[in-house]
Amino acid sequence: QTVVTQEPSFSVSPGGTVTLTCGLSSGSVSTSYYPSWYQQTPGQAPRTLIYSTNTRSSGVPDRFSGSILGNKAALTITGAQADDESDYYCVLYMGSGSWVFGGGTKLTVL
């Protein structure tokens, strides 16, 4: 079973920059996995941030960006704000209509 890995937690100072990553237990993440990123605050449904590696969903501020860094997908938040404190999930497309979520990263802004 494929495991998608994410940092369990991360912290960033207000105004700072943070990069969260999304890897595979075996192998490298490439654009062929069409990585997407979702933000979830407690008690709320997920919100789509980034899809197809680096395309921002409608209404998402440009301080959120996606990329491939080395062998992982990455979500970078530039100029972090207090309301960016959330859980962030990456999802990889495995082909044949199948996706796998990462375990999520809890981001603290302090």
Added chain:
Amino acid sequence: EVQLVQSGAEVKKPGESLKISCKGSGYSFTSYWIGWVRQMPGKGLEWMGIIYPGDSDTRYSPSFQGQVTISADKSISTAYLQWSSLKASDTAMYYCARTEMVNYYYYMDVWGKGTTVTVSS
């Protein structure tokens, strides 16, 4: 406005059956896949499976194959997730999500607010 409206919270006993729903509006329901995602209490998101309401083509995660059934009624723009015999471990929040699956676009773009399912004796 594109919306997915999910059915209300459910409290069930182990062994009971359940069918929860997700009604789409504001778009062509038969032109997009609908996926289901589980979130157990205090845990992360898990992809369960998807259905294409246009032809009922359905795919499941290996972890959920045989455990749940995904279906859709395109005449009323509604997708379903059902259990034939609930277990306490099915206690979770369940989200539906409109899912793009076309060339270069494979992601969930619109989410329902979720349905809480509690299974307890």
